[in-house]
Amino acid sequence: xxxxPLDFSADYFAxxxxxxxxxxxxxxxxxxxxxxxxQVHPDKHAQGSEANQRLAMQWATRVNEAYQTLKSPxxxxxxxxxxxGHDAQVESNTSMPMxxxxxxxxxxxxxxxxxxxxxxTALDGxxxxxxxxxxxxxxxLQELIDTRQDFPVAAELVRQLMFQEKLLHEIDDALxxxxx
Amino acid sequence: xxLLQIAEPGESxxxxxxxxxxxxxxxxxxxxxxxxxxGMSVVLNDERGRPLLPSIxxxxxxxxxxxxxxxxxxxxxxxxxxxxxxxxxxxxGRKDIAHVEMLPYDFIDAEGxxxxxxxxxxxxxxxxxxxxxxxxRHRAEASLGGELTGVVITVPAYFxxxxxxxxxxAARLAGLNLLRLLNExxxxxxxxxxxxxxxxxxxxxxxGGGTFDVSILRLSKGVFEVMATGGDSALxxxxxxxxxxxxxxxxxxxxxxxxHDVRLLQVRAxxxxxxxxxxxxxxxxxxxxxxxxxxxxxxxxxxxxxxxTLVQKTLVPTRKALRDAGLAAEDIKGVVMVGGSTRxxxxxxxxxxxxRQEPLNNLDPDKVVALxxxxxxxxxxxxxxxxxxxxxxxxxxxxxGLETMGGLVEKVIPRNSTIPIARAQEFTTYKDGQTxxxxxxxQGERELVSDCRSLARFELRGIPPMVAGAxxxxxxxxxxxxxxxxxxxxxxxxxxxxxxxxxxxxxxSDDEIAAMLKDSFxxxxxxxxxxxxxxxxxxxxxxxxxVASALKDDAELLSAEExxxxxxxxxxxxxxxxxxxxxxxxxxxxxxxxxxxEFAARRMNKNVSKALAGKKIDQIGLDA
Numbered sequence: 001x002x003x004x005p006l007d008f009s010a011d012y013f014a015x016x017x018x019x020x021x022x023x024x025x026x027x028x029x030x031x032x033x034x035x036x037x038x039q040v041h042p043d044k045h046a047q048g049s050e051a052n053q054r055l056a057m058q059w060a061t062r063v064n065e066a067y068q069t070l071k072s073p074x075x076x077x078x079x080x081x082x083x084x085g086h087d088a089q090v091e092s093n094t095s096m097p098m099x100x101x102x103x104x105x106x107x108x109x110x111x112x113x114x115x116x117x118x119x120x121t122a123l124d125g126x127x128x129x130x131x132x133x134x135x136x137x138x139x140x141l142q143e144l145i146d147t148r149q150d151f152p153v154a155a156e157l158v159r160q161l162m163f164q165e166k167l168l169h170e171i172d173d174a175l176x177x178x179x180x
Numbered sequence: 181x182x183l184l185q186i187a188e189p190g191e192s193x194x195x196x197x198x199x200x201x202x203x204x205x206x207x208x209x210x211x212x213x214x215x216x217x218x219g220m221s222v223v224l225n226d227e228r229g230r231p232l233l234p235s236i237x238x239x240x241x242x243x244x245x246x247x248x249x250x251x252x253x254x255x256x257x258x259x260x261x262x263x264x265x266x267x268x269x270x271x272x273g274r275k276d277i278a279h280v281e282m283l284p285y286d287f288i289d290a291e292g293x294x295x296x297x298x299x300x301x302x303x304x305x306x307x308x309x310x311x312x313x314x315x316x317r318h319r320a321e322a323s324l325g326g327e328l329t330g331v332v333i334t335v336p337a338y339f340x341x342x343x344x345x346x347x348x349x350a351a352r353l354a355g356l357n358l359l360r361l362l363n364e365x366x367x368x369x370x371x372x373x374x375x376x377x378x379x380x381x382x383x384x385x386x387x388g389g390g391t392f393d394v395s396i397l398r399l400s401k402g403v404f405e406v407m408a409t410g411g412d413s414a415l416x417x418x419x420x421x422x423x424x425x426x427x428x429x430x431x432x433x434x435x436x437x438x439x440h441d442v443r444l445l446q447v448r449a450x451x452x453x454x455x456x457x458x459x460x461x462x463x464x465x466x467x468x469x470x471x472x473x474x475x476x477x478x479x480x481x482x483x484x485x486x487x488x489t490l491v492q493k494t495l496v497p498t499r500k501a502l503r504d505a506g507l508a509a510e511d512i513k514g515v516v517m518v519g520g521s522t523r524x525x526x527x528x529x530x531x532x533x534x535x536r537q538e539p540l541n542n543l544d545p546d547k548v549v550a551l552x553x554x555x556x557x558x559x560x561x562x563x564x565x566x567x568x569x570x571x572x573x574x575x576x577x578x579x580x581g582l583e584t585m586g587g588l589v590e591k592v593i594p595r596n597s598t599i600p601i602a603r604a605q606e607f608t609t610y611k612d613g614q615t616x617x618x619x620x621x622x623q624g625e626r627e628l629v630s631d632c633r634s635l636a637r638f639e640l641r642g643i644p645p646m647v648a649g650a651x652x653x654x655x656x657x658x659x660x661x662x663x664x665x666x667x668x669x670x671x672x673x674x675x676x677x678x679x680x681x682x683x684x685x686x687x688x689s690d691d692e693i694a695a696m697l698k699d700s701f702x703x704x705x706x707x708x709x710x711x712x713x714x715x716x717x718x719x720x721x722x723x724x725x726x727v728a729s730a731l732k733d734d735a736e737l738l739s740a741e742e743x744x745x746x747x748x749x750x751x752x753x754x755x756x757x758x759x760x761x762x763x764x765x766x767x768x769x770x771x772x773x774x775x776x777x778e779f780a781a782r783r784m785n786k787n788v789s790k791a792l793a794g795k796k797i798d799q800i801g802l803d804a
Contacts, residue, residue, distance in 0.1 A: 034400075034401065034403045034571070037403070037571060037573060038403070038571050041571055041573070041661070042600065042660070042661040043560060043571060043572060043661065046330075046360070046562075047560075047562045057658075057661065060600050060661070061658070064597075064598045064599075064600065064601050065601065065602070068597070172503060176496075176499070176503070179496075
């Protein structure tokens with residue numbers, strides 16, 4: 001009987017042998033992910049008993065979920081905050097600084113306008129600005145969590161970044177519609 | 181010598197025994213079977229040396245079942261009983277099949293999937309496909325000299341749950357031990373990856389007769405990871421033939437044609453297209469049934485011109501897949517070409533230009549899928565040797581979600597998630613005392629249920645009566661390594677559970693999938709508008725329910741005049757909800773809210789006094 005030498009109750013960081021931090025070694029995460037999947041994936045147990053195949057599926061599912069969570073900086077931050085007992089309250093807490101909301105609304109209008117006008121240059125410009133802005137914010141998020149351990153402020157930044165990720169997606173959709 | 185060997189599961193009884201395993205490309209037009217022999221993947225030919233088996237089954241009146249070339253030869257003389265392209269009907273309802281009225285079959289619209297009336301009774305597409313699989317099984321067993329341990333069957337990457345399930349059923353019906361359903365582009369990449377020892381990110385560009393599929397895969401250290409997949413299931417070589425066909429008619433100035441002449445010109449159009457893959461110009465001379473002569477010459481330049489938009493159309497899903505993978509064209513190390521239509525120089529050129537490199541063509545584009553499937557089957561059957569071990573991480577092609585209030589889709593698992601995967605979502609009850617919850621599982625990218633494909637419906641019953649919003653119902657999705665879904669729903673406070681293996685409620689045509697993918701971005705703003713409308717409608721319905729429930733309990737708190745004002749406002753709101761004017765709904769809601777403010781205040785007072793009435797004075801602190 002094949003065994004799975006892993007602890008199902010371990011948190012995602014422990015699963016991949018990583019320290020609990022927002023700043024992670026992406027290459028190490030990927031290598032560990034592949035190593036673990038190479039052991040637990042159902043394809044590796046195709047000739048095993050039915051119980052074993054089921055177990056393999058459960059493990060592979062958990063490892064996929066863990067990898068997806070840690071790979072994305074936003075999902076990783078939410079998960080970290082949750083582990084720290086500071087839920088980011090993404091569904092319930094919708095309060096944002098007025099300044100941020102106004103800026104977001106203006107950006108959204110600009111995207112809608114560029115989309116209607118089929119202006120892919122404008123969309124590209126908006127995208128670049130947003131991406132560079134978010135890059136700085138992700139750095140600040142890492143500092144807030146890892147260095148200053150200011151979880152309430154980090155939670156607020158997570159909520160803002162979720163807004164911005166959504167906007168980024170809208171810009172990509174608009175670009176695609178314009179280019180098609 | 182041991183008479184009986186007991187092997188641990190996962191280990192073979194005799195280490196040197198080679199298990200017979202094959203890969204099957206179950207195609208719309210043709211099917212193939214391949215195996216790994218002395219470390220090489222090879223296609224198994226029939227007794228006459230032909231690699232392809234036309235995916236055609238004839239149920240003859242005499243009782244015999246013919247498959248392949250024999251059946252094909254009767255296609256014209258016995259069209260009703262000769263089933264062509266059964267793959268298009270797998271997991272599909274009658275209304276989902278494109279041009280169903282043009283097909284010569286006697287369709288019966290059965291629950292979940294169409295069936296066909298033949299001389300040998302009613303047959304489902306699953307049974308038809310199983311006949312094709314049986315012939316391939318016999319071919320493999322005769323060729324390999326033993327019974328098969330297991331098979332891998334390929335499916336288009338965009339195949340949804342219903343179509344995958346139907347394919348799995350066909351394998352079971354053919355007596356095959358299905359080791360895995362494998363996506364066609366992934367199979368092609370496996371064939372290339374192992375033959376060429378590739379490392380890096382690859383694109384698989386698969387243009388068949390009627391469909392287009394593109395996948396982005398990363399190959400590294402023995403792991404094949406599908407990063408994104410996309411396509412257009414209404415774009416293929418047939419569309420190029422059609423452009424040529426239209427060009428001929430225009431050039432020759434032909435009047436409306438007889439069906440026979442239409443078929444004749446279609447065939448000539450395809451021949452001319454294929455001829456141009458090797459030559460600079462193709463002469464087209466035809467004598468039509470009408471007595472007219474057609475004598476035109478199609479040059480490469482003209483062909484390039486009239487098919488330019490089609491070629492461009494393949495690049496749209498390609499860009500989208502790259503974006504989903506978070507990559508640019510420069511990041512792609514190699515482009516694997518699959519499907520006969522990729523032989524067109526125009527496609528080769530466009531792909532080369534887009535990715536800024538020569539596409540890979542060293543494997544036969546018609547065989548590459550079966551070759552890759554055989555390699556995967558060999559591995560899964562346990563015939564692995566040192567250094568010949570890899571892992572395949574595939575993705576789900578279309579998002580899975582649930583219907584929520586107002587016909588909106590709540591996405592539970594987004595497309596391109598690595599499988600196997602599980603996700604759970606919590607829902608609550610909408611009405612006081614609600615004891616059942618209908619769960620409707622859908623697949624697709626759009627925001628409205630009506631624009632997605634319905635996979636299954638089931639009901640969670642026996643929820644203990646609670647006030648609206650108090651129950652916590654957790655709906656869990658699990659997608660296995662074949663890309664097949666199962667769903668469970670569980671009421672958290674009582675542990676009451678309902679479980680379902682998703683069986684399709686009806687099918688969806690390839691056109692619809694293509695349209696679904698396309699519409700998900702071109703209608704995004706339209707969706708947003710409709711979403712806002714639906715939300716307003718749900719909100720309004722909620723208000724009506726709340727007021728109705730309050731009226732039932734405390735109608736005596738209102739004067740006749742007040743009551744009639746509220747009744748009026750309810751009727752007006754109900755009327756507004758039926759329409760699609762969001763402002764009208766908002767206004768009617770405002771009117772009803774205002775009309776019930778005073779009523780709500782009186783109810784509050786009444787309830788407070790009721791609560792106080794049951795208590796002694798000292799309990800509420802008035803005895804000081």
